[in-house]
Each structure stands twice: as structure tokens, then as C-alpha cells.
Amino acid sequence: MKQKIKHRGIGIGIIIILLSVSTIACANPTIINASVSPEKVVPGDVMTVTAEIKDEHGIKSVQADMGGIETIILELVEGDIYNGTWQNNWIVHDTEPIWYNTTITAENIPGGKASVNVEWEDPSYSIGYMLPVYDGYWMDWTIGGTSPAPTRWESVDDPLGSPDNGTTVVDTYLAYPVNNSFFFETLYFGEDVVINSVTVHAWARKDGGSPTLYVFYRYNDTDYVNATSYGLDPNDYEDHTWVYINNPATGSPWNASELRANMEWGVTVLGTSAAVGVLVTQMYLEVNYSGAGFRPEGDFTTSPAVLNYTDNQSIIFAGNCTETTGVYNATNTFIYLETNGTKKYPGLWEDVPTGGDEYVTSNTSGYYIGNLSSGTTSSNYYFNITGHKVGEHWFRVRCEADNAVDNYSQPVNLTVRNPLSRAGEQSWQRLLYNTSG
Known part of the structure; x- marks a missing residue:
């Protein structure tokens, strides 16, 4: 009898051990958060893939399937294998203008796995922005505002989405055509980039009279004034836009080299017969392009x-x-x-x-x-x-x-x-x- 009881005890012990092993093998990691940045990319951009993962047994590996194009390995960049952040960068290539899923898969040491999908897209176009960087040829407007900036270009270079609405402005109260121009930042496009359009933004309001606001592109000492003009609100600064599909100086579509130079754009008031006030608080360029942008030229293994x-x-x-x-x-x-x-x-x-x-x-x-x-x-x-x-x-x-x-x-x-x-x-x-x- 004693031997039989002992045999049953061993049998129960074995069952318990097997159940315990089975439980460990089936435990899966917990992916707390996963992301890709940016979510809109074109070939040549760099996308960062990040995953925060917990697992009581420790993470063995983390990989990301980039929409079936390529699989990359994420590295531990913060924390430890039990609770950490895993990350790597991917140079975007071979994408089309569609939505993609990045599938991030984490495997723990016992072999349990967990996956999550993160959605992103290669749109048919991308947007870049250019802000003023110094004063241009024309400086007929004056520096104004409730807290004037030291220069004209610094009066209108507010961060995107945050015009200061009169804290810094350029203004004019003259009754005849008067110009003010600025040079803008360069964008580093490769030759294969297609520039779909350049849009000029000017946040402005009036202070008396009935002025109309124009913009112009200055190239080789010539001012190309856009025929479209806007009347201005007397109280609120509003965003006024002019869209250029072609370069007004050439009549042809924009090319990459033109945006790698510091383009000069300006604002003007035309055809007024009485003293009026025009105030511009922000000005910037919006570039719609297709292809790989924001990439400098040259071999930067040797260049500064x-x-x-x-x-x-x-x-x-x-x-x-x-x-x-x-x-x-x-x-x-x-x-x-x-x-x-x-x-x-x-x-x-x-x-x-x-x-x-x-x-x-x-x-x-x-x-x-x-x-x-x-x-x-x-x-x-x-x-x-x-x-x-x-x-x-x-x-x-x-x-x-x-x-x-x-x-x-x-x-x-x-x-x-x-x-x-x-x-x-x-x-x-x-x-x-x-x-x-």
C-alpha cells in the first residue's frame, strides 16, 4: 500500500510540472505601445519604428515587417528585456501611393509571440515648408507690431500654425505701390523630385481704407506680380494664398534646383489713391512635391x-x-x-x-x-x-x-x-x- 500511494504522488507531481511548463510556453509578450514616425513617407525618407514591450520571461527578439517590403530588427534602446523600448530606423524604398501595415512581432525567451499592426502610407505627394531667412531687395515696408522684431524678415517668420497676430509685423501706410520682399529657406530635393506646386501664404489685415494685397516672385532683378489680389479684414489676420503650378519667370513647371536656391518673394499694395494701412504678420511657402525630398546632395562621408x-x-x-x-x-x-x-x-x-x-x-x-x-x-x-x-x-x-x-x-x-x-x-x-x- 505504501508503495502504491508513493507511486500516485509521483504521478501527480509529474502532472503539475507538465502543466507548469505548458503555462510558461504559452505565455506571450505584451506590446504596450507601437508606432511609426512619420506616418506619411515617400522613398528616401527615414521612418522610425518603436515598440514598448513587457514580458516576465524576457524578450528574445523584436522584428518589424515593413508592409511586406522588408523586415528589420528592432534593438533595445531603453529599459531591459523585461520592460523596455525597442526601436530601429528604416530607409523607405519601393513604396507606392497606398496604405501599408507594419507588423511588429515580439518573441520571448520561452518562444511565446505577440504581434501588432501599425498603419502608414506613401501618399501621392508630400508637403514641405520654407520660412523667411533674411531681407530681400525691396524693404519699403516698416517694422511694426506690439513688440517689434529687429528685422523685417523676423517680423513675419512665425512658427507654422502659430501666427503671432500682430506682435511682430511689417506694415505700410503709403498711398502708392510699395513693395517688401524676403529670401526663403532652401529645400534639398534630388533631381528626380517632381514639384507639383508652390503656394505662397500671407497672414494679413488692413487698418483703414480699401487696400488690396498682391504677392510677387523676384528673379533676375524682375518682379513677377500675381494678378490675384485680396481685400483684407479690418479686425482679424487671415491667411491669403496664391498657388503657382509653374515658375512665373519661366512659364514652366518648377524644378528641384530652383528650390535649392534661396527664392525671393514679396508682398505689395497696388493701385491705391488714399492712405491705407496693410499689416502682414506671417509669410511662408508651402511646397507640394512627389518623390524623395529633404535630402542634401553630395557624399557626406567626407563633406561637413x-x-x-x-x-x-x-x-x-x-x-x-x-x-x-x-x-x-x-x-x-x-x-x-x-x-x-x-x-x-x-x-x-x-x-x-x-x-x-x-x-x-x-x-x-x-x-x-x-x-x-x-x-x-x-x-x-x-x-x-x-x-x-x-x-x-x-x-x-x-x-x-x-x-x-x-x-x-x-x-x-x-x-x-x-x-x-x-x-x-x-x-x-x-x-x-x-x-x-
């Missing part, structure tokens, strides 16, 4: 890069590592981004900080690549660099492995500058610099 920290700009460096002997495998390979321009150790090479009171920071200082087979090159790993203080810095990637000597890429120069005073304003330029080690 420029970053305006007051425009909330960031620069993405793409780096990779290669096993160069062609014979051995590189084991436990890591890739790091280094700079010689931190506040703590100026002039000395060190990993880019991820926070603190530094001149430049990165979303991460390094990634674990794993083992590299002989003669192979890893995929690109991305570092998002943000500048916080004016300065000139150098960046390079460092490749490490257990059985290899550290190797460094060619350094790339980055200048962080503060040419304008528009803190908090949206950045119009996404810059990509490739380097490898």
Missing part, C-alpha cells in the same frame, strides 16, 4: 554636415561593420558612435552621450550586432543625433568584436549652429549621413 539646433533638427547617421579577413568569424560584435565634441571631454573621442548637459546627444551610444561571418557586412544601424549647443564636432563609428582589433570609420564633421531665433519650430530638413567602420 550642418545642424541648426534651434530648429529642432536631428541628423541620422547610418553605420555598419564588416569582417575584413574573409577567413574568420567575428564573435560578439558591437557598433558604437563616437564624438570628440562633448562638454565633459572636448577634443577627446568617446561614445556619444544619450543625455545630460552635453553639446550633442544620441538616442543610443551603440548596438549589439552579434556574430559576423567571414567577409560579410552587417546591416545598417542608426544613431539619431541632436545638437544642443553651438560648436563643431567630429563623429565616427567604432566596431568591436571579441576576437578582433577595434576599427574606426572615417570621421565626419558636424557643425551645430544657431543662425535664427525660432526655438521650438518644426524642422523642415531630415538629413541622412552614411558612414561605416
Whole structure:
């Protein structure tokens, strides 16, 4: 009897153990939040894929299927494998003007999986914006407003969506045709970009009389005035727009090189016979384009890069590592981004900080690549660099492995500058610099 009872006890114990193992194997990760940014992209743009994931057993891997075009591996950038944020960047390619789903799949150490879809699109067009950057040829209007700016162009360069409604303006009370013009930011388009239209926006109101407001494009010392004019409201600043399908100077569609130059546009009041007041508080250009935009020309593995920290700009460096002997495998390979321009150790090479009171920071200082087979090159790993203080810095990637000597890429120069005073304003330029080690 004792032996029989003991046998039953072992049997129950085995059943309990098996149930416990089965429960572990079936537990799935919890994807708390998942996103892609931006959600509207065209080929050549950089999309950031992010997922916040929890799992009591630990996450083994996270991957993202980019609409069936390509699958990328997300890396742990914050927290740990039990509760952390996973992220990577994807250079958009081979998309069409349709909606896509990115499927993010997380797998834990026991093998449980969880997936979530994030929707995004490649629209048939994209929008870019250009703000004034300095005064043009015509400066007949005066600086005004309740808190006047130091220059005419700074009187109308308010952040998009936030015209200051009279705090800073340019105005005129003259009774005859009078002009004021501004040079605008450049947009870095490749030659394959199609410019669908350029729209001029002017937020304005009147102060007496019955004035009409016009805009003009100035090119090669000639002013091309648009025939469309607007009457103005006496109380509220309103957005008035002029759409240009063609370049008024040539009569032909816009091309990329014309937007890579500082275009000059202005406002004018025509045909008035009595003193009137016209006030303009904001002016900007809206560019509708198709194709890959916002990409500088040139090879930036050797050319200097420029970053305006007051425009909330960031620069993405793409780096990779290669096993160069062609014979051995590189084991436990890591890739790091280094700079010689931190506040703590100026002039000395060190990993880019991820926070603190530094001149430049990165979303991460390094990634674990794993083992590299002989003669192979890893995929690109991305570092998002943000500048916080004016300065000139150098960046390079460092490749490490257990059985290899550290190797460094060619350094790339980055200048962080503060040419304008528009803190908090949206950045119009996404810059990509490739380097490898």
C-alpha cells in the first residue's frame, strides 16, 4: 500500500510540472505601445519604428515587417528585456501611393509571440515648408507690431500654425505701390523630385481704407506680380494664398534646383489713391512635391554636415561593420558612435552621450550586432543625433568584436549652429549621413 500511494504522488507531481511548463510556453509578450514616425513617407525618407514591450520571461527578439517590403530588427534602446523600448530606423524604398501595415512581432525567451499592426502610407505627394531667412531687395515696408522684431524678415517668420497676430509685423501706410520682399529657406530635393506646386501664404489685415494685397516672385532683378489680389479684414489676420503650378519667370513647371536656391518673394499694395494701412504678420511657402525630398546632395562621408539646433533638427547617421579577413568569424560584435565634441571631454573621442548637459546627444551610444561571418557586412544601424549647443564636432563609428582589433570609420564633421531665433519650430530638413567602420 505504501508503495502504491508513493507511486500516485509521483504521478501527480509529474502532472503539475507538465502543466507548469505548458503555462510558461504559452505565455506571450505584451506590446504596450507601437508606432511609426512619420506616418506619411515617400522613398528616401527615414521612418522610425518603436515598440514598448513587457514580458516576465524576457524578450528574445523584436522584428518589424515593413508592409511586406522588408523586415528589420528592432534593438533595445531603453529599459531591459523585461520592460523596455525597442526601436530601429528604416530607409523607405519601393513604396507606392497606398496604405501599408507594419507588423511588429515580439518573441520571448520561452518562444511565446505577440504581434501588432501599425498603419502608414506613401501618399501621392508630400508637403514641405520654407520660412523667411533674411531681407530681400525691396524693404519699403516698416517694422511694426506690439513688440517689434529687429528685422523685417523676423517680423513675419512665425512658427507654422502659430501666427503671432500682430506682435511682430511689417506694415505700410503709403498711398502708392510699395513693395517688401524676403529670401526663403532652401529645400534639398534630388533631381528626380517632381514639384507639383508652390503656394505662397500671407497672414494679413488692413487698418483703414480699401487696400488690396498682391504677392510677387523676384528673379533676375524682375518682379513677377500675381494678378490675384485680396481685400483684407479690418479686425482679424487671415491667411491669403496664391498657388503657382509653374515658375512665373519661366512659364514652366518648377524644378528641384530652383528650390535649392534661396527664392525671393514679396508682398505689395497696388493701385491705391488714399492712405491705407496693410499689416502682414506671417509669410511662408508651402511646397507640394512627389518623390524623395529633404535630402542634401553630395557624399557626406567626407563633406561637413550642418545642424541648426534651434530648429529642432536631428541628423541620422547610418553605420555598419564588416569582417575584413574573409577567413574568420567575428564573435560578439558591437557598433558604437563616437564624438570628440562633448562638454565633459572636448577634443577627446568617446561614445556619444544619450543625455545630460552635453553639446550633442544620441538616442543610443551603440548596438549589439552579434556574430559576423567571414567577409560579410552587417546591416545598417542608426544613431539619431541632436545638437544642443553651438560648436563643431567630429563623429565616427567604432566596431568591436571579441576576437578582433577595434576599427574606426572615417570621421565626419558636424557643425551645430544657431543662425535664427525660432526655438521650438518644426524642422523642415531630415538629413541622412552614411558612414561605416
